[in-house]
Amino acid sequence: MSTVDHPAPAREIRERFGFLRRSYAMLIKEFIQLRRDRVSFAMIVMLPVMQLMLFGYAINTTPHHLPSAVLLQEDSDLTRSILKALENTAYFRFIYEVHDVDDFDNLLKSGKVLFGVEIPRGFERAVRRGDKPALLVAADATDPVAASSAIGSLGMVVQTALKHDLYIGNPPEMPFEIRAHARYNPAAASSLNIVPGLVGTILTMTMLIFTALSVTREVERGTMESLLSMPIKPVEVMFGKIIPYVLVGFVQAFLIISIGVGLFGVPVLGNLFLLALLSTLFITTNLSIGYTISTVVQNQLQAMQMSMMFFLPSILLSGFMFPFAGMPAWAQYVGEALPLTHYLRIVRAIMLKGASMQNLQFDALALAALMLIAMTIAVTRFRRTLD
Structure with missing residues (x-):
């Protein structure tokens, strides 16, 4: 009366081997896709290496000389x-x-x-x-x-x-x-140092991401094809993408400064018009860099990765988290090529020291030069036809 049903165990074995085969196929597919996505692969390698180098050699919490x-x-x-x-x-x-x-x-x-x-x-x-x-x-x-x-x-x-x-x-x-x-800060209050720095840090992160994603999003959705068919020049496309986010940056800067003044007692000793003017220059510089990133990457994931790749050294080498003067010479040279470094000096000098344009000429000219370089690269690399 006892009968043995062999087909059921056989089906279970086949299902298990089928599961392994399908999982293995997906594993191979992901490795192949990762190999083809060179930007993502570079980010996987470069981000930990960059953090190790910066924290190991450039960061010094007890600066000398x-x-x-x-x-x-x-x-x-x-x-x-x-x-x-x-x-x-x-x-x-x-x-x-x-x-x-x-x-x-x-x-x-x-x-x-x-x-x-x-x-x-x-x-x-x-x-x-x-x-x-x-x-x-x-x-x-x-x-x-x-x-x-x-x-x-x-x-x-x-x-x-x-x-x-x-x-x-x-x-x-x-x-x-x-x-x-x-x-300028006799009580050594950390908020007087951090709050002005947050203005530049938040603007750097948001402006880069907003602009880089804005262009790559249109490429992925196919709307860039319609845009390229119109009689419009690359520089006109760039300004059309940048100007709305200048207003967004103004709103962010106003909110941060207002909260800093109201809640943390951060003074604004300098000229507000000068602060607004140089903040506009800084916002435009970051938007130009974000636009340049969008001309290099192929999708929104790559745009986000490259934005973070630029943001990481900006926050570490600009003087926001660690003293700029305490870094080695090579790190200071890299920091001078970052817009955030110059803007931190500007915003802290205007808010805490009451500095004038005469005191800030070098950093203002440096921001203008970085903006022109980024705009030139962006316009040059702008694709008139879709790949």
């Missing part, structure tokens, strides 16, 4: 010893020597230096008479991380500077004092 200036109103052996002692701390690197207070202030406002040392007239004579004069060290504290370590090292400067000039051994009382003045 920070650019500094000296307002030298007296040149003597003692003053030279003091400057040498400051450099020996490894935090200061004197690249400017000025003799006018206005030049001294302009260097700090423009961001060319992070520290300024003022040695008053008659300083050495006052020291030898025992008057205990004060030496002023002005620090650009818009970036508290970069300034704090250097300010903390000033205590050892007095002993080092006077070891061979006035005495041997430890004196009962120091013959002069160093007064550190943290300008």
